[in-house]
Amino acid sequence: MADNNQLLQAPRGTYDALPEEQKYWRFIKKKFNKRCENFNFSRIDTPFFEYANLFTRSIGETSDIVSKEMFYLAKRGEGEPDLVLRPEGTAGIVRAYIEHGMQNLPKPVKLYYFGPMFRYSRPQSGRFRQFFQLGFEIFGEDDPCSDVLAILLSFSILKDLKLTSNIILEINSLGCKICQKDIRKTLTSYFNQYKEYLCPECFSRLAENPLRILDCKQQRCQSLVKSGPQIVDHLCQDCKEHLQKVLEGLDELGITYDLNPSLVRGLDYYTRTVFEFRDKADETRQSSLGGGGRYDNLVEQYGGPATPAVGFAAGVERIISKLKEYQVKIPQVKKLDVFLIQIGDKAKKKVITLARDLTDQGFSFNCCLGKDSLKSQLRSADKFGATIALIIGQREALDDSVILRNMLTSSQQTVKINKLENILKKQLLKAKQASEQKNN
Numbered sequence: 511m512a513d514n515n516q517l518l519q520a521p522r523g524t525y526d527a528l529p530e531e532q533k534y535w536r537f538i539k540k541k542f543n544k545r546c547e548n549f550n551f552s553r554i555d556t557p558f559f560e561y562a563n564l565f566t567r568s569i570g571e572t573s574d575i576v577s578k579e580m581f582y583l584a585k586r587g588e589g590e591p592d593l594v595l596r597p598e599g600t601a602g603i604v605r606a607y608i609e610h611g612m613q614n615l616p617k618p619v620k621l622y623y624f625g626p627m628f629r630y631s632r633p634q635s636g637r638f639r640q641f642f643q644l645g646f647e648i649f650g651e652d653d654p655c656s657d658v659l660a661i662l663l664s665f666s667i668l669k670d671l672k673l674t675s676n677i678i679l680e681i682n683s684l685g686c687k688i689c690q691k692d693i694r695k696t697l698t699s700y701f702n703q704y705k706e707y708l709c710p711e712c713f714s715r716l717a718e719n720p721l722r723i724l725d726c727k728q729q730r731c732q733s734l735v736k737s738g739p740q741i742v743d744h745l746c747q748d749c750k751e752h753l754q755k756v757l758e759g760l761d762e763l764g765i766t767y768d769l770n771p772s773l774v775r776g777l778d779y780y781t782r783t784v785f786e787f788r789d790k791a792d793e794t795r796q797s798s799l800g801g802g803g804r805y806d807n808l809v810e811q812y813g814g815p816a817t818p819a820v821g822f823a824a825g826v827e828r829i830i831s832k833l834k835e836y837q838v839k840i841p842q843v844k845k846l847d848v849f850l851i852q853i854g855d856k857a858k859k860k861v862i863t864l865a866r867d868l869t870d871q872g873f874s875f876n877c878c879l880g881k882d883s884l885k886s887q888l889r890s891a892d893k894f895g896a897t898i899a900l901i902i903g904q905r906e907a908l909d910d911s912v913i914l915r916n917m918l919t920s921s922q923q924t925v926k927i928n929k930l931e932n933i934l935k936k937q938l939l940k941a942k943q944a945s946e947q948k949n950n
């Protein structure tokens with residue numbers, strides 16, 4: 511049973527995005543959507559929950575996400591398949607791609623998404639059990655230039671969010687179906703010699719997926735990794751050339767990168783290119799600002815036609831904390847245009863019709879219908895940051911006029927309501943220009 515204290519707390523690992531935080535969300539969504547649309551991506555929204563085996567098959571049974579972090583939903587009936595809250599976005603989109611026959615669409619098929627993901631992980635700073643991801647997928651192209659395009663879009667999104675001066679792109683290749691087998695074999699036989707030095711987690715990873723040892727954060731594993739075989743040296747000729755062309759493409763764009771031979775990105779489905787954006791200042795390599803990679807086998811593995819693909823995803827909370835850390839200037843949410851002040855019963859009614867007309871005309875308004883005195887309502891107008899106050903008293907209510915008060919200059923004039931729209935437009939424009947000048 512929940513006690514009273516629990517009722518007054520957001521569940522562990524979750525948070526409220528309060529009104530004062532919304533400017534960050536608006537900023538990120540706006541920049542992200544705009545970039546994706548300019549790259550001619552289409553928005554897709556898939557369910558927040560899916561059948562569990564969608565993830566166990568793609569992300570890998572042994573990954574942390576599947577083995578420890580899945581949010582299972584309670585079963586309602588006998589024989590129902592397991593449902594889980596989605597821990598990431600790609601699997602659901604691949605499922606939708608096949609289910610809706612998107613392979614018949616003109617290629618490449620380019621999709622983007624923004625929404626909550628769920629992982630039952632130990633909450634720590636910057637990590638939540640319900641968190642938001644933005645991301646995109648490109649289906650149907652195996653050309654290395656498609657990887658470059660994916661990295662370019664990711665980079666451009668981060669550039670629009672004014673974060674690129676503080677980040678570094680890390681890149682690696684995990685090889686294809688064929689050479690990845692050799693790579694796993696090579697790594698297994700190498701780490702087998704030093705089994706007893708591995709951390710307990712890596713000890714069990716050794717049998718399941720030796721690739722995952724490469725990005726273990728434990729010092730003891732890291733020093734083994736450093737002196738061990740490098741994936742790059744064991745890539746097949748095609749994979750080597752693929753990586754080479756991706757790097758050339760990045761050079762062409764002037765996007766600098768670090769080749770990080772131990773970058774693997776904890777999901778099983780990646781092939782060839784993997785990449786990640788990391789804060790330059792972060793030595794611990796804990797704070798990825800997003801990453802992605804190629805997954806050429808996933809669509810086929812789900813039973814769809816063989817379809818190469820590449821994608822990217824980033825955590826929105828992580829981005830917000832970086833925006834704050836680097837004090838990125840976030841454009842203020844639209845200012846309040848008009849505050850409506852009423853004195854007397856007739857005026858109060860008038861305020862409601864005026865509110866209707868003003869919002870129809872595209873103005874924003876606020877009012878305090880519970881207050882009666884001019885003074886206290888003017889104070890409210892000031893607190894809400896209105897540019898203009900419109901005052902309606904008994905007299906104004908009778909002759910269809912208002913007193914227009916410019917809150918910045920305190921100048922007042924009486925205006926007929928049928929002339930109001932134009933005068934408001936002019937005054938608001940002037941106020942906007944004045945504040946822009948002040949900011950520059």
Ligand SMILES: [Zn+2]
Pocket residue numbers: 685686687688689690745746747748749750
């Ligand atoms: Zn290969």
Ligand SMILES: [Zn+2]
Pocket residue numbers: 708709710711712713723726727728731
């Ligand atoms: Zn380890």
